[in-house]
Structure formats: structure tokens, C-alpha cells
Amino acid sequence: MTSANSDSGSAPYVAMLSAVAALGGLLFGYDTAVIAGAIGFLRTHFALDAASTGWAASSALLGCLIGAGIAGSIADRIGRKKALLTAAVLYVVSGIWSALPSTIAEFSVARILGGVGIGTASVVCPLYIAEISPAGRRGRLVTFNQLAIVIGILVVYFVNYFIAGLGSESWNAATGWRWMFGSAAIPATVFFLLTLLIPESPRWLAEHGRHHEARRTLVRVGGSVQADAELAAITDALREEPVSFGGLLRPGYRTAFLIAAVLAILQQVTGINVFMYYTPEIFKQLGSGTNTALLETISVGGMNLLFTLVALRLVDRFGRKPLMITGAAGMTLAHAGLGIAAFNNLLGTWVLVLVLGFIAFFAMSLGPVVWIIIAEVFPTRIRGRGMAIATLLLWGTNYVVSQTFPMINESPWLVATFGHAFPFLLYGSFCLLTVFFVLFVVPETKGKSLEEIEKLWKR
Numbered sequence: 001m002t003s004a005n006s007d008s009g010s011a012p013y014v015a016m017l018s019a020v021a022a023l024g025g026l027l028f029g030y031d032t033a034v035i036a037g038a039i040g041f042l043r044t045h046f047a048l049d050a051a052s053t054g055w056a057a058s059s060a061l062l063g064c065l066i067g068a069g070i071a072g073s074i075a076d077r078i079g080r081k082k083a084l085l086t087a088a089v090l091y092v093v094s095g096i097w098s099a100l101p102s103t104i105a106e107f108s109v110a111r112i113l114g115g116v117g118i119g120t121a122s123v124v125c126p127l128y129i130a131e132i133s134p135a136g137r138r139g140r141l142v143t144f145n146q147l148a149i150v151i152g153i154l155v156v157y158f159v160n161y162f163i164a165g166l167g168s169e170s171w172n173a174a175t176g177w178r179w180m181f182g183s184a185a186i187p188a189t190v191f192f193l194l195t196l197l198i199p200e201s202p203r204w205l206a207e208h209g210r211h212h213e214a215r216r217t218l219v220r221v222g223g224s225v226q227a228d229a230e231l232a233a234i235t236d237a238l239r240e241e242p243v244s245f246g247g248l249l250r251p252g253y254r255t256a257f258l259i260a261a262v263l264a265i266l267q268q269v270t271g272i273n274v275f276m277y278y279t280p281e282i283f284k285q286l287g288s289g290t291n292t293a294l295l296e297t298i299s300v301g302g303m304n305l306l307f308t309l310v311a312l313r314l315v316d317r318f319g320r321k322p323l324m325i326t327g328a329a330g331m332t333l334a335h336a337g338l339g340i341a342a343f344n345n346l347l348g349t350w351v352l353v354l355v356l357g358f359i360a361f362f363a364m365s366l367g368p369v370v371w372i373i374i375a376e377v378f379p380t381r382i383r384g385r386g387m388a389i390a391t392l393l394l395w396g397t398n399y400v401v402s403q404t405f406p407m408i409n410e411s412p413w414l415v416a417t418f419g420h421a422f423p424f425l426l427y428g429s430f431c432l433l434t435v436f437f438v439l440f441v442v443p444e445t446k447g448k449s450l451e452e453i454e455k456l457w458k459r
């Protein structure tokens with residue numbers, strides 16, 4: 001890839017490497033949200049009940065959990081680049097395989113495999129970007145990844161809509177959903193080919209004694225002066241003793257760990273992925289036809305992208321806390337409104353407005369900010385481990401919420417008591433809890449260097 005001036009480095013070069021790695025994030029969005037357009041047809045095709053529908057939607061997430069769990073040690077052992085290539089291969093294989101199954105069990109295995117790819121990418125993509133980028137631009141480049149995730153979600157909503165439009169309801173139940181999953185193999189192949197062209201992370205190279213190659217990449221990134229300084233810093237950092245998992249609970253680290261872990265869980269119990277993965281079904285339940293429901297889903301993806309861009313502009317100006325508090329408060333109100341609508345069987349446009357409102361509030365707050373916090377609260381020595389566990393908790397919670405949504409949404413007892421309002425009331429209560437948690441426990445980290453943030457925990 002492009003050459004650079006050896007004295008000043010090349011910002012476009014770093015941006016290009018980050019963009020290639022962020023393609024892994026795009027596929028994370030694409031591959032998790034593809035289920036939205038397909039789940040209704042899968043349900044008809046395999047005659048699924050509520051629990052198996054939940055399983056069909058969430059099996060990939062179990063794979064994500066595995067992937068996120070092993071990604072760190074894989075990336076340490078074989079390198080970041082090979083870990084990304086592994087994720088890409090898993091994406092391709094899973095895309096093709098999940099288009100071909102004849103049983104739901106086979107489908108789930110194919111999806112779990114893809115999930116391992118997603119989980120791996122969710123750890124290694126931001127890690128690679130963070131390791132390749134100069135300190136001053138690290139935060140912004142890491143948020144590139146969240147942007148890529150929401151673009152992936154929007155793109156697959158379009159693809160689903162396009163594929164569903166190619167045939168009738170029965171064609172879609174027999175064949176259309178296969179194309180939806182299979183389509184993921186195309187961006188996955190592009191990701192694989194482009195990843196072949198990027199260099200290994202200089203930090204990993206230095207750790208494995210390959211200082212010469214590490215320096216070569218650092219020079220292209222930041223120029224020779226900065227390269228020597230960074231190489232020295234990396235070598236210094238490598239001399240520090242690594243901290244064990246138990247070390248995360250030591251005083252001084254404990255609060256950082258608590259904040260990252262609780263926010264990771266709270267981000268998911270807001271029910272965001274119920275909307276990301278089940279939106280067309282929710283819209284159908286609330287009165288829309290299949291085509292309208294998929295079109296409405298595209299507006300959900302568009303809103304998500306739009307307000308992620310808003311958040312990226314505001315997060316360093318207004319800070320993390322005001323965004324999260326406003327967002328979580330807005331999400332609480334949207335859930336309350338949806339609960340009232342579902343309880344009274346009120347259908348129509350204002351349901352769409354409430355869903356879009358919920359998405360906007362999430363996208364401007366917990367969507368990007370939780371990932372930023374997970375990446376910045378940990379002291380350097382425990383950042384890797386801390387991030388890995390927080391990410392694992394995020395996927396685990398996502399799995400539980402997505403698996404149980406159809407079950408609580410269709411439970412005869414809950415429906416008899418609450419109509420279809422119960423899920424909204426449940427997720428809404430967690431949004432309210434988030435407001436208080438952020439207000440009273442989370443400190444503001446805007447504008448602080450990583451070292452200043454570290455000092456917060458020592459108080």
C-alpha cells in the first residue's frame with residue numbers, strides 16, 4: 001500500500017489501514033443484523049416455536065461469545081493480521097454454509113461458526129486500529145469501528161429488502177432467506193483480500209523480536225522520529241509484568257472494571273438488539289405488511305447511522321456523561337410509549353416514531369460511548385484483559401436478551417397480563433437504571449489523557 005514520507009509519516013496510510021480493519025466491524029454489523037430480514041421466513045420454513053426462533057436468531061451470538069473469548073490469545077499467538085484473516089475465512093464459510101442448510105441444527109452450526117468470526121473481529125479490529133494509530137488520533141480512529149458496525153447494519157437492511165422484493169412470501173420462505181445469509185460471503189471475501197495487503201501490527205512484531213519490521217511500519221505511519229519514540233515506548237511497556245485476571249479486582253483497578261462491566265451489560269439490556277434483529281417482526285406484529293416492515297427497518301438503520309454521526313461530533317465536546325444520561329432518559333420514555341401502545345393495541349405511525357426515537361437516543365449515547373469507555377477506562381497494564389472481559393459480558397448479555405425476547409414476547413401468561421407490553425417495560429426499567437448508574441457512579445472522562453483517567457481510580 002502507499003508509500004510515505006519517512007520524516008512525517010502518512011495520515012492517509014493510517015486511515016486506509018484502519019478502514020480495512022474496520023471492514024471487520026462492518027461485517028460484525030452485517031452478519032448480526034442479517035437475521036432481521038430472514039427470521040420471519042426462517043420461522044415459516046422450519047416451523048419454529050418461540051424458543052427455537054430465539055435460538056435461530058441468537059445462535060450466532062453464542063459463537064460471538066466464543067470468538068471474543070479466544071480472540072485475545074489467538075491474536076497474541078499468531079498475530080493480529082492472521083487473526084483478522086481467520087475471522088474473514090469464518091465469515092465466508094459461514095455465509096455460504098448458512099445459505100445451504102436443510103435442518104435448523106445445521107443452520108445453527110453454520111451461524112455459530114460465523115459468530116466466532118464476529119466475536120474475533122469485535123476484539124481484534126479495534127485492537128489492530130489502536131495499535132497502528134498514533135496516540136493523538138487513537139480515540140477517533142477507534143470510533144471508526146462503531147461507525148462501520150452501523151453502516152454494516154444499514155447495508156444488510158437494504159440487501160434484505162432488495163432480496164425480499166425478488167419474489168413472493170412463499171419464495172422468500174423457501175429461498176429468499178438463503179440469499180440473505182449467502183450475501184454476507186461477498187463483503188467477507190473483500191475483507192479477506194484487503195486484509196492480505198495490510199502489515200502486521202508493529203506492537204505485535206516488536207513483542208516477537210521483529211523490531212526491524214515493526215520500525216518499518218511505524219515510520220510509514222508517523223515518520224522516523226516518532227517511530228523511534230514509539231518503538232522505545234513499546235519496548236518499555238513490554239518489560240512490565242502482565243497482570244492476571246484476578247488482578248482486575250485489585251483496589252485501583254476495581255472501579256474501572258466495575259464501570260466497564262456494568263455499562264457493557266446495561267448497553268444490551270436496553271433491548272437495542274431486539275430492535276436490530278427483530279424489527280421487521282415487531283413492525284409486522286404492530287400491523288405492517290412484510291414489504292412495509294422491511295422498509296421501516298431500513299429507516300431504523302438510517303436513523304442509527306445518522307445519530308451515530310451526531311454522537312461522534314458531540315462526544316468530545318459535551319462529554320460522555322451528558323450524552324449517556326440524555327440518551328438513556330430518552331430511551332426510557334420511548335420504551336414507556338411503546339409499552340402503552342402495545343398494551344392498548346394502538347398501531348400505526350406513532351409506533352414507528354417511537355422506535356425511531358429509541359434508536360436515535362441509543363445511537364447518540366450508549367451505542368458509541370460504551371465502546372469508548374470500555375477502551376479508555378482501563379490502566380494500560382490491564383487494558384487488554386479488561387476490554388476482553390467487558391466485551392465478553394456484552395456478547396453474553398446480547399445472547400440472553402436475543403434468545404429470550406420471543407419467549408417473553410409470546411409467553412401466554414405475560415401476554416394475558418401485559419399484552420405485548422412486557423418486554424418494553426422490562427427493557428425500559430433497565431434504561432432508567434442506566435440513567436442513575438451513569439449519574440452517580442461513572443466519572444466524566446472527556447478530554448482526560450489515559451494517565452489522568454488512571455489516577456481517577458487511585459482516589
Ligand code: BGC
Pocket residue numbers: 146149150153267272273276304366367368371398
Ligand atoms: C452494540 C451492538 C448493536 C449496535 C447497534 C453497538 O454499540 O454493541 O450490540 O447491535 O451498537 O448499532
